[in-house]
Structure formats: C-alpha cells, structure tokens
Amino acid sequence: MRFRTQIANASTFAKLTASLSSLGKTCWMRLEEGFIRFTIIPDQGTQVWAQLPVDAIFEESTYILESNTGYINLEVSVDVLHRALRSAVAAKLSHIRLTKKGNLPLLALTIRTTSWSNAPNALGLPPDTSTTTTTTTTTPTTATNPPTPTTQPAPRPPRTRNAVEGLHQPRCRDPDVHIMLPSLLQLKSISERYTKLATESKTMAAGATTSTSTSASGPKLEISANMHGSLKLAIVGDAFSISTVWSDLLNPSLDHTGLDQEAVERLPSERMRGVAADDEKGWAKVRVDGKDWSKVLSVGRLNPRVIASFIHETALVLYVFLPGSWNDEESCLTYYINSYSI
C-alpha cells in the first residue's frame, strides 16, 4: 500500500477539512485512481459524502497510489488533519504521504515554506534526512531559497475492509423541490440568529411548535421551498414566529438523461412545478436542528454553489459544488440532513 502526493490546493483542502470537522470527529477517506472521497457519518446529525477529482486538491502528476484493490480506505481524525493542513496554506510546497510508525499507520505532511531570511544555502539538504522523531524532513533544497519543512503526521489507520464496504450512500426518493440556495453566509447568519433567539427563549424546548418533540432538544428551524424560486426559513416559538423568504432563486433543471418524457413528468419535482406559486401545497418543508444546520452551512467557506433538494417532511439533501467545478458532477459534496418530525 502506497500513497503519496503533492498537495496542489492546500487552502481548498484545509477549508474542506474544516467544514467536515464541524460535523464529525472522524472521517473516512477513500483514495482511488482519479477520485478522493470523504465520508462523515456521525452518530447523530448530518452525513456528508464528498467526492473530489484528484486534481481538485492534489497535484495529479505526483499522485501515487498503489494498492491491491485499487483503492485505500483510511479513517482520519479530521480536525487533526485540518490542523496540519492549516500550516500548509501558506506553504510553497507540501506533500502528503502514508507512512508507518511501528504498526501505526500515519499520514505525514511535509510542508515547506519559504524561509524568513534569504541567505543562500549553498550546501543544501542531503536527500531524505531522517530525524529521530517520527517525521521526515525532505529532499534537497534549491540553492537560493531554503525552505522550512514542517511535518505533521496525522494518525490514521486503514479501515478493515468489511467495515468500509458496508458503507453506502443513503437512498431516498426523488426530491419534491430543488432549489439553488442563496448566499450561505447570509443564510448562516440568519439561521444562527433564529437559533439563538429560540435558545434564549426558555419556554421553547424543542423548536418548531411544541415542546413534545422526541428528538434532541435544540431549536428546530423550518426550511421550505417551492419550485417557483422561493425559499423560506422560519422558526416558531411559543412567543414568536419569524420567517425570512428569499425569492427569485433558481430551480435548476436536473439531468434527466435516461428518463423518458413520461417519467420526467411523473417526478415529484415536476408535479410541484405545476402547482401555483401562491399555493401552500407547492412547498416542501423540512425541520432541521439549528446547530446542526449551522455546522452544515460552514461549508460556505469554500464559496460553493449549493443546490438543496427537499423531500417533504423527510429529508434535505444539499449538493455542494466547489467553485470551478460547476456542473461537474465529479466534484460534489453531498449532505444528507434528516427532517425532524414535529
């Protein structure tokens, strides 16, 4: 098993891990030829399935993956990885590789930043200088600019095959409404404001309308949308009921290849499109936990485009497309958020 590559886009990688780390402590990372997948399945809350082409974060020409199965599954402590990657953001050159210390598999990051002083290093570094710690300082330097290597191995064991093969993406029925979300920053700040209001209001135990909710006690936000470009964010308490409505949003048409005209017309979203804009029936609604929603929205740091698919009273699926990969289905983070019942 061998994996090593140069990190091409450390800031994207760091932001990605930052968004992931808000949702879960450990992340499953599946390295394949051409793709990298990140999966977070927390005990409770939102699942994330992210698939990125190798060149989104790594330098494809340096991407070395050797495995009998053609892929490597790793379990990673995602906040540790994020912490390490933060050092790489300003770096000149960073490498990541799978290494081993005893029986402990590690991911080692070697980060080379420009040295502060510009004194020429005529001698250069001997290749592959090993230190006594678990780290490795790297490769010869150029003669002019001595780099600063930083190495941060983040522990991560390859998963046993059984555990990983059992993982599968959630399956759910065709969405009722799909809509492009407005600016995540705006959405996040309003959501958090609502959540805060509800939390402060002691009378509200479980968000939406009553205090009899069986699930977690955090305030629940009601998010709803129709196929006429409207998105509504609302919270209802004993003492208040507030909502924000966005209009003129885009309802993208989905890729219907493989479906005949009749089948397309039978899709719930097309049915919803037929309902009048002012009709209450045209809205699909989900209830999400305010705090969890806020964590999900932290993906906004990647500056993505987000399409939300509403499955009425069941789930909300967010398709997060990284910038530069618009309409490129290969690079997509998928968030599965369950709806709370009342």
Next chain:
Amino acid sequence: MTTLSFSLAPKAIYQLHDALMCLSKFDDSVAIEAEFDLLRLSVLNSTKTAYSAFAFEADSFFESYSFGVAMGGSSSRTTNPNKFSCQVLIKALVSAFKGRTSGRDKDTSVERCEVELQESPEDVECRLIIRMICGLGVIKLYKLAYESIYVQHATFDRSKSTNTWCIDPKYLKEITDHFGPSAEQLDVFSDHGKVVFTSFTTKISDGKEILRQPVHTSVAIDKTDFDYYLAEDRLHVVIYLKDFKAAIAHADTVDSMITARFTRPCRPLQFAYEFEGVRAEYTLMTRGEAPMDGTPSSSRAVAPQLSARQTPAPVQASQRNTAPDTRQMPPPPRSRSVRPLTGSTRASQSNAESGSHAESHAESHTEAHTESQRPPQPSMEFDSLFVPADDDRQWDVPNEEDEAPAEDELGWDATGEQTSMGPGLRDTEPGLAETSHEEEEMRIPPTQRMSQLHGLGLFD
C-alpha cells in the same frame, strides 16, 4: 522597618502589566524583591521546573525609586538585610496595573503610578499601596495584602553554558503556530544546518484509540534564520511548550532578540533578553538526550523537577561523568552496608538508641531526616534546575574511570550538599549543615563520624 516607594510612567505601567501577564503563566503568585538598585519580580512554578524573573533597573525603568532598610529591622524576614521580599497574588497586581486596553477613556487614562510599601510598626496593616493617578484628578487606590516569604531563585551560570543561540522571537512564534493544541513539550535540536523544533506529548494513549494518538509536529528552520546559532548538533533539549510560549510571547511584544543558553539535556536552559531597563530571564528545566546517549527514551520519560538553590535537591545517585577536579571519595553512607565493616559498638549503640528514640521522637525523627533521606532519584533521569555553580565542569571531560566510582556512589544518599561543599573528605554528616537550630536539637546524632573510620583500610 523597610521603606520602598517608586513611581512609574504610563509606558512602564504597560510594560509591568505585560511582564505580570507573562509571569502569570507560570504560577498564581509572584515574588517581589526590592534591592537598592533593582526590583525583581519572579515566579517559580509549582512543579519547580520553570523559573521566570523580571529585573527592573531602578535608574532606567522607574521615574523614581527609593528603597531603604533600617538595620536589623526586618532581618528576620530575609537573610539579606539589604533586601525586601514578599509575595503577592498576580491576579491582584494585574487588576491594578491594567494594560493598554483599559485606556478607553482618554480623559481619565493613567498618567502616573505610585507604589509604596506600608510596613511600619505604627501601621495597623502592612500593605502594598498602589496609587494610579489618572486624568481629571481621578486616583485609583489599591491596597494589596502581601506575604513575606523567602524567595527562591534558580541559578544559572551563563559563563558555563556551552551552547547558545539567539533569534528574533517572532520566528519562534510562527513556529509554535504550527503546533497542535494538545502539544505539551518541545524538542529542539539541530542537524545539517537546520534547527528542528518538534512538539509532542507523552500522554499515554490507549492502543485501541488509534485516532487519538498524539500528533508530532516538526518545524525545521535554517540556522541562518538565527542571529547566531552556537550549539552542538544532534543535542536534543526538551522543554515544556507552555513555558516556551510564555517566554517568546513576551519577548515578541517587547520586540527583543531572545537568547537561549544551555549546556546539555537534563540541565537548565535559560532564555534571556533585555529591553529598556528590564532584564527578563526564564530558567527552564530540560529533558532530552545527548548525542551519544544510546537510550533516549529513558531520559525523556521522566519529568524533571527544579529545586531551590538554598535547599538543593538530591543530586542523582549514579552520576557518572564526575571530572577529576571535583571528584572525591564519597563520605561513608549511613546505610547498613557500612556498619558491619566498622564493627564499632558505639555505632551500634547509637543505632539502637536511635531505634528506641524513634518512637518517642517519631515526628522529629522523620523531620530531621527528610533533608538527607529524600528518596534518591531513580537514576540518570534528571537533575535539579538549581545546579551547583561548578557543576558543568564535571561534564566537560569524560573520564574512563567514572564507571567504578559510580557504583560506589550508589549507596550514598545523594543530597545536594555533596557537591556544594567542595571537594575533599568531610567529617560532617551531609544534611547537618542545612538543618536549622530547632531541628538540630531534636536531631538524633549521627551514627558514626568519619574520623572513626580511619585505620579500617577502607578510606585511608
């Protein structure tokens, strides 16, 4: 009776505040020592592994400074009558010397600060009085209670330090930015023109919790980034990251080059810098491994501890590289192994006596012996921060004969007096010199004198 009063300009107030904030990272209370030409604030942390001191020059740091002692007045408090020392909670001082941030209202910002010690027989209360004179006639008055203490200092002989480097602290700060939040310790060494700073923890992690394994972070920088780097290569020195961060953070705020001096691992390391009439020193106990050391893990595994200069901690029993000039035959240990050799009846009598007295004097007995019978350190792990002045010399010349005496020394209850009293045979029990008069009265006499051992062929 001691008189102490000084006044500070606003800039000095901020500097004092910054120093206090730095000191507060070591422990809760700060020792204040006033001398004729300086005021010293120092903190020795509770585990005695780190000592931090700021010395403020009377002439340059203060607007005015006056210190006086009436002879004999407060001599009971300190051994040095030309000194006043006390201890104050740092929190209390910090709230008085607020930092820059508190100057929101410009009209009433601090214009001057006057500090006075109230310690005369006529006064009902002894207090440290801080008067902050602000704009618009506002005066903030703080009366702080203090505690008279005997201040312990970590000694560090700069002339004996063999390794030193100097660097702009902002580089070090950048290095620590890369370290994870769980990092506890810092290993510094150099190799091939690079200086490597590695943060790690020795926290034991459960084998199953593989993802909780601590993260190592190494940052290698070029030696050319240093102002100068004159230290031995591959010499691993390990200190606590928290102490390191405290030192460089303050050095960075005052924008002063920081100098590190050390001799070898398991000996103290000192960070020092000076600025505008202030001398800052941080003496930190180190762990680590020497380049030739074949078993690095053993020296890393045990936490070092400092002890006071006045009451040296046990020097480790199996110290090896004793140089010829300081080496001496060890005085006979007060251990069983010697007694059969002497065969003296008096010795056994006094032993019996000590046994019979042991019950009635149980308490005093243990007390008297704590000095000398502190459990010797396991072996080779660390030494006190308060190293005797001449100590470094014994590491200079490796002596091939060292192995044999080291074995002989094993039985010796290794108190610090052994080295502090100089070479030569001594006819005193170690520990006696250190005990107070009270203790001596209660003390059980030594079982045997050195002089009695002559002629037995062992120590002649």
